[in-house]
Amino acid sequence: MKRMDAIREISGKAVQSDALIVCNIGIPCKELCNIRDTDSNFYMLGSMGLASSIGLGLALSRPHRKVITIDGDGSVLMNLGSLATIATQAPENYLLVIIDNGSYGSTGDQPTATAKGADLVQLARGAGNSLVREACDHQQLGQALQDMDHGILVVKAEPGNADVPNIAMCPEDILRRFMSGSCQPSD
Amino acid sequence: MTPSKAVYNGIKDTGIDFIVSVPCLNLRELIPMVDMDPEIIHVPVTREEEGVGICAGAYMGGRRPAILMQNSGLGNSINALASLNLLYGIPLVMIISHRGVEGESICAQVPMGELTTKLLDTLGIPYFLPDSIADAAEDVKMAWGSALDEKMPSAVLLPIPFWRG
Numbered sequence: 001m002k003r004m005d006a007i008r009e010i011s012g013k014a015v016q017s018d019a020l021i022v023c024n025i026g027i028p029c030k031e032l033c034n035i036r037d038t039d040s041n042f043y044m045l046g047s048m049g050l051a052s053s054i055g056l057g058l059a060l061s062r063p064h065r066k067v068i069t070i071d072g073d074g075s076v077l078m079n080l081g082s083l084a085t086i087a088t089q090a091p092e093n094y095l096l097v098i099i100d101n102g103s104y105g106s107t108g109d110q111p112t113a114t115a116k117g118a119d120l121v122q123l124a125r126g127a128g129n130s131l132v133r134e135a136c137d138h139q140q141l142g143q144a145l146q147d148m149d150h151g152i153l154v155v156k157a158e159p160g161n162a163d164v165p166n167i168a169m170c171p172e173d174i175l176r177r178f179m180s181g182s183c184q185p186s187d
Numbered sequence: 188m189t190p191s192k193a194v195y196n197g198i199k200d201t202g203i204d205f206i207v208s209v210p211c212l213n214l215r216e217l218i219p220m221v222d223m224d225p226e227i228i229h230v231p232v233t234r235e236e237e238g239v240g241i242c243a244g245a246y247m248g249g250r251r252p253a254i255l256m257q258n259s260g261l262g263n264s265i266n267a268l269a270s271l272n273l274l275y276g277i278p279l280v281m282i283i284s285h286r287g288v289e290g291e292s293i294c295a296q297v298p299m300g301e302l303t304t305k306l307l308d309t310l311g312i313p314y315f316l317p318d319s320i321a322d323a324a325e326d327v328k329m330a331w332g333s334a335l336d337e338k339m340p341s342a343v344l345l346p347i348p349f350w351r352g
Contacts, residue, residue: 022244042247046270050240054271057244057252060228061205081233085241089230175247175275183249 001138003099004031004162006155009138010070010097011036013145019066019095020182022055024075026106027161028099032070034164039181043167043174049078052096056086059094062182066093066149073100073114080123086152087128096152098124103159124152190350191216193320194282194343197327198253203280204228205250207238211257211284213350218255235260239267243277251331253280258287258303258344259296268310268340276338280330281312283344290347307342314342320352 007023011032014021022042023032029043042058044051055069076083076098086096102115114120124132131151135141144153169177194217198206206221207230208214222229228250232238235256242252254260261283272279286293287300307314313333315326323345330341 044271046274047240047267050236050243050267050271053237053240054244054247057205057230057241057246057250058248059244060230060241061245061248061250079234079237079240082237082240085230085232085237171275175277179247179249182247 001141001155001157002160002162003028003101003105003157004035005138006099006141006157007031007070008035009141009145010068014040014068017066017149019068020058020062020178022051022058022067022069024051024071027164028070028072030164030167031162033167034162039177042178043169045167045171045174049075051075052079052082052086055096056082056089056091056094058182059091060089063091063093065182066095068095068097071096071098072105073098073102073120074104074112076120077113077118080127083124083127083129083152090129090150092150095148095150098152098154099157100154101157101159105159105161109159120154124154188320189216190320190323190345190352191220193323194327194345195220197324198227200324201251201280201328201331203251203253203327203331205242205245205252206230206255207232207241207252208255209235209238209257209260211286213284213286213345213347214255214257221255235263236267239264239271239279242279243271243275246277246279253282255282257284259299261303261306262299265306265310268312272340273310278331278334278338279340280327280334281340281342282327283342284350285344285346288346290351303344312340312342313337314344316344317349320349323349
């Protein structure tokens with residue numbers, strides 16, 4: 001499975017469940033923007049490693065709104081403590097999806113530690129998370145997204161990037177647009 | 188009025204309702220006060236940079252966030268402060284136990300202690316230094332006002348003599 005196909009599935013799930021999406025730095029953001037650009041998407045352009053943390057803060061602040069973070073293996077490896085913090089908080093409205101392609105895809109496809117044996121499912125469980133699943137193909141991903149509203153889902157994907165344009169919005173506009181939807185008191 | 192209670196009063200007066208923390212010996216009384224407050228979501232984090240990310244998400248969800256940490260954590264947070272908060276214009280109050288200054292007994296604290304205000308100056312992040320325990324609450328309030336007005340983090344620096352009362 002290509003990462004962009006996984007992101008398409010996740011974006012579809014977000015629309016279906018009216019979820020907010022926090023998306024990881026680099027080409028994943030561009031792929032999501034290209035698939036479906038909505039005001040429920042937050043494109044994280046910097047701060048590599050912090051997508052899962054931003055999503056956690058958002059989920060804790062909006063307990064009645066579903067939040068999905070799309071993260072990557074290289075980024076999660078940079079902020080492994082986040083897996084432990086997510087376990088201690090375990091918000092029922094927060095789903096962390098880690099697309100694991102064993103590769104630093106936005107910087108030239110250098111291999112990450114998961115390409116050499118590091119196991120994010122075991123790391124997530126070892127950090128104390130009780131609901132952790134793995135999806136290795138398109139069908140398993142669809143099923144897992146149907147079953148899971150919270151927890152951590154590790155999706156195995158092939159290395160490689162789609163050829164998609166840059167995001168045209170400036171950071172301030174990304175934030176303003178996202179908050180106009182995410183901050184609604186009715187949430 | 189203890190130093191911790193003064194800072195806590197500032198947090199409450201300001202309406203700060205979301206706090207992440209990494210412990211410091213000087214924060215040992217303040218952190219439980221925050222933790223027991225039903226109006227504050229308190230998230231103990233593993234590393235300060237992670238906390239900066241969580242606070243950014245909390246702000247995006249409509250909360251007033253603050254981080255409680257030691258100044259060593261500023262060094263752990265620089266990239267996040269710059270490429271998340273400064274990039275997007277995200278407010279944050281950093282309530283910092285400033286170690287490595289007058290009265291410090293641990294030599295390892297000194298390098299970051301001396302660099303703390305220089306790092307904040309370099310980042311363009313304003314900071315408030317209460318002259319007394321009585322000023323601390325007002326400085327927390329001013330720090331949030333500054334963060335909101337400037338759409339960027341601000342800091343309240345609380346050095347060793349402050350905690351000695």
